[in-house]
Structure formats: C-alpha cells, structure tokens
Amino acid sequence: MFKALLLEKGDTFSASIQSLDEAALPPADVLVRVDWSTLNYKDGLAITNKGPVVRQWPMVAGIDGAGVVLESSHPAWKAGDAFIHNGWGVGETHWGCLAEKARLKGDWLVKLPAAFTARQAMAIGTAGYTAMLCVLALEDHGVKPGAGEILVTGATGGVGSVAVALLGRLGYTVVAATGKTAEADWLKALGASSIIDRAELAAPGKPFQKERWAGVVDAVGSHTLANALAQTRYGGVVAACGLAQGADLATTVMPFILRGVTLAGVDSVMAPLARRQRAWDRLARDLDPAKLETLIEEIPLSGAIDKAHALMGGQVRGRVVVRIAG
Template identity: 60%
Template sequence: MSDTFRALQVSKTDDGLKAEIKDLGMGDLMEGDVTVEVAASTVNYKDGLAITGASPIIRKFPLIPGIDFSGTVTASDNASFKAGDKVVLNGWGVGEGHHGGYAGMARVKGDWLVKLPDTISLERAMAIGTAGYTAMLCVLGLEKQGVKPGDGDVLVTGAAGGVGSVAIALLSKLGYRVIASTGRASEEAYLKDLGAAEIIDRKELSEAGRPLGKERWAGAVDPVGSHTLVNVLAQTQYGGTVTACGLAQGPDLPATVLPFILRGVKLVGIDSVMAPKAIREEAWARLGKDLDLKKLDAMTTKAGLGDVPQLAQDILAGKVRGRVVVDVNA
C-alpha cells in the first residue's frame, strides 16, 4: 500500500467551486479510528449538488466529496473492526464536512461503518450506494406500516434514477405490483426489465393538483418531493403509506391535510444520513437477501474518478440512469 493516493478534491475559488484530481498523503486524511483502502464510490444526487455547488452541501474547504464508499479496513483502533474487514459507509456527513469517498484512502469513525454481507461485493456495494440503501429504507418503511403486496399497487416516482431503480427491483421481487413514474419515456423497457408493471408520465404528478384524487396505490416511494409528493399523497388509498426520501423537484410541500384526516394516509420520512447503526445493518442485510443482483448489474454503469465532475452535472440534469460505480483507482 502506497503512502500516497489519488483523490478528487473540491476547493472554493472566487469563481465558485473547483474540482480537481490530486495526489494526497495519509497525513491529509481527517481524524478517525478506522482507516480504509477505498475500492469504489458512486454518484448520488447529493454528490451532484456538492460538487457543482448547486446547494451548499460542502461545509469546509478543501474537501474530498463523495457521501459513499466501500473498501477494506487496513488499520483499526475500533473494537468492532479489524484489518481485512469489508465495509461500506453511507452518509454521516462524509463528503460534506469530513473527507469522503472520492479517494484511494479514507479515515473515519468506526461507528459510521457497516460490515458488508458476504453476498455483496465491494463493487456491488457502490452499485447500491446511498441511493439503493435509501430505497431499502423506504421498503422497510412501507413494511413496518403494514403495506403488503395484496393491498394494491405501489408507486415509485423518479423511477429511472438511483433510488427509483433499486426500489422497483426490490419491490417487484418482494411481490408488489409496481407503478413507475418517469419523465423519460425512452426508459420504459429498462423500467419493465427491473420489474415495473406499469409506467406513467411524471407530468401526471408534477403540477399543482386537487387536494384529493382517485385512490390509485396502497403505498409509494417518493424521492422527488414538492408537487409530486403532494399528488402522490392525494391519490393514495385509504390507510396507505408514502415514504418520502428526496427533493429532486423541490423541498416544498404545498399540500393540505385532507389525505391525512379523510383517508388516514401516512407520510413516513426516510433519513439515510443519520440513521442508527441497527437500522443500517438491517437494511444492508435485507439488500443482501432481497435485491436481485442481476437486475442491479443491469442498472449499473462504471466510471473513473476523472468522470465524476461531469457526472455531477449530469445527475442534476436527470441524465443519469440507474446507478454508477466509480472506481477511485481508475
């Protein structure tokens, strides 16, 4: 193992943020009780916001972004981990205020790490990434509110994105009939291959609508927010549940209370960043069991560290389909 490693570092300049590949040393890493040789990272919507500066995600500069990574422990002062352990990290402010996954090495708190199930490789762990882990949290949220396959359809918005793609694959394998909402009509075959039974145009949900609409689904996974989430709630069946995990359309919620007080609809917030370790371990264990890895591979493309700045722009523009694995050593 070399004393130096490649990293994508973001600096703040008078003209905005600047992302560039640099050679760094172990002394450049931040504090932590576990050191990891990083194998892969990925590109999430939040990474796009961070690298482009579209939202003030990064809180200190210069910083290595990347809210995810998978790798192998090389040194540990944490009793829960030893050299050779295969681990994954999602969230915890990594890539925001602490150096993240776009680097050959990372040093973090062991409490932020989860040991990977034996069924998931380091590369596939980043094909899953925060987006897929969040999708699993959404599915768990639906299950814990009692939404069963026999109760009716489950809607997935932002269906061709990372959260949506994994959510469709998970839900269909678990026996749910999935409706996929997308603005990309060209992705119909892709979404049906993942397990979607029906495709609807996102325009049906993205504009201001009625406080209550026809009851169409027993549950929903929504990474979009804003008017889309409002319309999803308005068309959820009596007693149904919507899990909200994103804000691709916006953080606003211009809604009424009618779905809640007339139909008993439940809105469940899904937080992936600070979720307790027990919930993370449950989610990754379920991913190891319930995610069809062939479908995961089919939704995954590969990239190198130098591709990340462009991918950051592309994901904000809705041009990234499924999941991207970033080989930090390529």
C-alpha cells in the same frame, strides 16, 4: 500520497482530481482503502456546486465508499475487514470516499455482506440503501404485496430504480413514474408493472383526489409528493426520501385526517447502525444480483466530475459506480 476528488471554494469554486498527503486526512479511528465509490444525487449537488452540501472547505467528495480497513483503533474493526460506508456527513463536513484513502469513524461503518462484492455494494450505495429503507417503511406500516398499486417516483434515478427492482421482486404491483418514456422497457424488466408520465404528478393539483395508491416511494418532493398524497388510498403509506423536484410541499391535512394516510419520512444519513444493518441484510436477501447489474454504469475516478454534471442534467439512469483504483 493518494488521489482524491477535491472540492475547493475561495473566490471561485473548483472540483479536480488531486494527489493529497495522507497526513492531511481528518482524524478518525479507522483508516481505509477505498476500492469503489458511487455518485448519488447529493454528490452531484456537491461536485457541481448546485446546492449547499459542503459545509467545510476544502472537501474531498463522496458520501459512499466500500473497500478494506488498513488500520484501526476501533474495537469492531481490524486490518483486512471489508466495509461499507454511507452518509454520516462524509463528503459534507468530513473528507469523503471519492478517494483512494479515507479516515472514518468505526461507528459509521457496516460490515460488507457476504452476498455482495464491494462493487455491488456501491452499485446499491446510499440511493439503494435508502430505497430499502423506504420498502421497510411500507412493510412496517402494514403495506403488503397484493394491497394495490405502489407508485415509485423518479423511477429511473438511483433510489427509484432500486425501489422498482426490490418491490417487483417482493411481489408488489409497481407503477413507475418517469419523464423518460424511452426507458419503459428497462423499467418493466426491473420489475415495474406499468409506467406513467411524471407530468401527471408534477404540476400543482387538487389537495384531495381519486384514490389510487396503496403505497408510494417518493424521491421527488414538491408537487409530485403533494399529488401522490392526494391520490393515496385509505390507510396507505407514503415513504418520502428526496427532493429532486423541490423541498416545498403544498398540501393539506385532508389525506391524513380523512383517509388515515401516513407520511413516513426516510433518512439515510444519520440512521442508526441497527437500522442500517437491517437494510443491508434485506438487500442481500431481496435484491436480485442480475437486476442490480442492469442498473450499473461503471466509470473511473477521473470521470466522476463530468458524470456528476450529467447526473444533475438528468442524463443518467440507474447507478453510477466509481472505480477508484486504476
């Protein structure tokens, strides 16, 4: 038997910590012990039933996990190996990692970099790994430190806070957009050069505005993304990875055909292994462990349901790390 955060839906929805039989785990070629997990925005949607994340019921929540392989029939993994898991529909269509045990596909797993403990890997989690993918998108499209201001939206959230820390350490001039003005000093300590109120971007705006941003990391979507595009400088790049404000995008082709702006979509769920490994290797090199520690709020598995509600209520900053055992 093992403890897990189980989501059930019949006539009503429920989320609870339960003891489950290992025999109930779905088929896959690697059995793991999960030592640490985390709460991402998608986990919050699933646990609070505020979005259609879960596709099969019942479901063990948790898209991220880190720990140790217990058994494996996959050639790349053996008992005792340390792993990281992010995405791949886990917690949506396959039982997830907010649990003491999980059965996962070896092709989904990434080797834990020597630079990180399992706890640190989950402090990064899908949110931080997505932030690194966004930074790589800016780099791959030629946006270099010194090119100009880089806007990070949703800056106190999981993606945004790691993006601020990464970009700041890499030498970019970071402007953090947030509705939590009390967190300005924290964001500057992470690496932001200046702060703007998210309200400046959150309302419908003109489709073509004064040029400002050399690059953008956007986890918000909707009007915020539309305004960011309208303000991006000639040849600039906008990495879009989230929809905290909404999935809509009311914009025009003007930034693209008159300023050569690139809108780079960033997906973390189904990203191929080579891209994942590149992102984790760069995180090991470029993310300051001391800055990472300032992002962390640690909770036990028993506190994950309440914290998911707080996350969806905008009452969480940085990264929530879930201690699975004990």
